[in-house]
Amino acid sequence: MQFIKKRKVPTVIGIIFCSVIALICFAVLCGPADEVTLAVKGGALGIMAVLLVFLVWGIFELRRKQAGITISQEGITDHTTLLGCGFVPWSNVEKIIIASHRGHSSAFFKLHDSKPVLDQSPGRFARFVNILYNLFGCLVVVNMQGYKVKEQEIASLLEATYGQIGTIEYKQ
Numbered sequence: 001m002q003f004i005k006k007r008k009v010p011t012v013i014g015i016i017f018c019s020v021i022a023l024i025c026f027a028v029l030c031g032p033a034d035e036v037t038l039a040v041k042g043g044a045l046g047i048m049a050v051l052l053v054f055l056v057w058g059i060f061e062l063r064r065k066q067a068g069i070t071i072s073q074e075g076i077t078d079h080t081t082l083l084g085c086g087f088v089p090w091s092n093v094e095k096i097i098i099a100s101h102r103g104h105s106s107a108f109f110k111l112h113d114s115k116p117v118l119d120q121s122p123g124r125f126a127r128f129v130n131i132l133y134n135l136f137g138c139l140v141v142v143n144m145q146g147y148k149v150k151e152q153e154i155a156s157l158l159e160a161t162y163g164q165i166g167t168i169e170y171k172q
Contacts, residue, residue: 075093
């Protein structure tokens with residue numbers, strides 16, 4: 001069993017970026033009333049509300065101790081984000097497609113039965129999981145960036161575990 005930890009640097013950068021933009025919006029809100037129109041203030045308030053959601057999400061992501069994926073002989077456990085699909089046994093994986101685009105790779109897991117993954121998804125994220133299925137034709141997508149190991153090492157672990165019993169297809 002191999003646990004691959006998610007890097008926290010991208011999340012920290014995102015939190016800093018959101019904080020800076022939120023401060024700029026706050027400065028617009030606090031600006032002189034005669035120089036800033038009501039529409040601009042409303043827009044700034046809306047942007048701040050969206051950024052607040054991202055900031056809270058980012059803080060929760062930073063605090064998660066087990067953020068990452070676990071690859072074992074039994075299957076893969078995705079606990080990369082709050083939307084992680086949980087444990088998927090290899091027996092439920094029809095095939096894995098590793099697709100690369102502009103230097104970034106993702107592993108798409110085609111499943112025999114999607115019900116166990118949907119049952120593990122928190123209720124409030126079930127709609128997101130359905131959107132994922134409609135976009136990619138699969139419920140489990142693992143972005144191979146943002147980990148403390150290189151993409152090739154994740155692909156090698158998938159080959160060493162699932163590759164012995166199933167098909168891994170590579171697409172460019």
